[in-house]
Amino acid sequence: MGLVDDLINGDRKAAAKLITIIENDTNKAREIIPLIYPCTGNAHVIGVTGPPGAGKSALIEKLTGELRRKDKTVGIIAVDPTSPFTGGALLGDRIRMQELSMDKGVFIRSMGTRGNLGGLARATNDVIRILDAFGRDVIIIETVGAGQADVDIMHAVHTSVIVMVPGMGDDIQAIKAGILEIGDIFVVNKADKNGVDRTVMELEMMLDISDRFTKGESTVGARPKMDKGWRPPVIKTIATSGVGVPDLQGKIEEHMEYMRRTNILQMQEKKRIENELMAIIRNRMTEHTMERIKDGEYDELVQKVVTHELDSYSAADEILRSCH
């Protein structure tokens, strides 16, 4: 595949094409990733998440400017796991970001779901690899909302940045319950708005409490967490004017240094790979089984469960039996 050579030599079009290929047919990843994998492992992957309207895109724009001033190349993957509803808003952000894409040192790509959240996390992983092999120093993943897809994607990054806004009130509880455990750095954006200090204080408090609760092994997936000596900082920013962004960039770098210094980076990488392996194996075996099932037989079994002649566990047994 000439495309892969072009990619590794830094050809933008090759990068775009390979991403499209993988997006359209996840099976192609099986052919492409093995070829590029030896050239990966150099990028610092940063995840940025938070509720819609928190100003993530503006923040990423300014952060990218900061990284470019330090001569780092940047890849941005904007992931939208929420179906048609937020389409409009995101599109606006994308257009605003296109100013950045005039710069050869910045590569921007959007990704949608097509209804399969699990698949999105996997495809995002593959796109990270492509941008890594493409030679990007920093890869920023932007995701919307606080769903499971975000959590899955956040497991694939080295440094996760959670963006909040002042005055989220009661709902901060709902958002933070799941997200506190996966945040390495917290940003309270729109720091010129009322209530910023209260939101910062609430966050600091919840982080203190969570420190107490998350002693020992983290229960949530791949990331060894706060108990290991990294207390997530809370940073105030005003993304539109850039206030606080150099501070954020500094903390992101500090976090990576911390991860390298302790061996958390390697532990995390290992856990991430184990999760990824399991996901690949699980998918491949399911495909394999479904291929081997005669359609008629499968439908017949489903029908029997619908009519309560058979339960799902016994039906699964029959399917598995007929495959081996």
Add this chain to the structure above:
Amino acid sequence: MGLVDDLINGDRKAAAKLITIIENDTNKAREIIPLIYPCTGNAHVIGVTGPPGAGKSALIEKLTGELRRKDKTVGIIAVDPTSPFTGGALLGDRIRMQELSMDKGVFIRSMGTRGNLGGLARATNDVIRILDAFGRDVIIIETVGAGQADVDIMHAVHTSVIVMVPGMGDDIQAIKAGILEIGDIFVVNKADKNGVDRTVMELEMMLDISDRFTKGESTVGARPKMDKGWRPPVIKTIATSGVGVPDLQGKIEEHMEYMRRTNILQMQEKKRIENELMAIIRNRMTEHTMERIKDGEYDELVQKVVTHELDSYSAADEILRSCH
């Protein structure tokens, strides 16, 4: 198993014991569910979800009272997919609900996650089956928050009720993006608070828009949605005093009648069973594979991926090859 006979004869202790058995060891479900499955399929399963503090527990309490006045027996499963953070609040709610449990016609049970969201949805499914075989007319599942686990659980119910509160502001967008597609009935609780009409109006508007966007097949899992003639109603309630609860109960019944009248109930049941079958098969095959892998070999392959000697796809190939 005498327990199963006792359950089917309406023995409370047998129900509680069987649930505990399945909670502690999901593999036991394989033995228990086949025995009770022929006696299931009679309950109306209702899901209630929404952000913490929306008053879901109080609403369920009053709804249960309403159902009891109509001589229906009720099972309540309170699912808490968010780890330690919300523990306190939920406990309070549970204690408040215990007044209900003095009534023999009400059976209440809480379930936690233990770190495995996918497993929780499956276990909830099994517990629904147990309460169904136990003879409950109505089974109410309460879940917290708006994560993927909630969405998965909501796919297992016949009628899903989404509880909101006035003045959720910008965040209503975040919550609704994922939840609009799975709600059959929307409740704006705390209707004595400021901003209730605005929240109702926003919801109605978003439902109108989503109607336009979701023509054709729903992209989200098991539930054939609004395009089929059911426009989710938005109901105002004050759970603490019971205002609006009879209206809610009426709409819930209306929804079930609608599902029965059209053949959506059966279509949904079929899709749900297909999803469940796939989940069971996937889990069983993964277990099967992991058992067959010699630990040393697996660790060695992971290590090779960590050091970039091998990529995940090729490692998965090797694992699968050595299993067949």
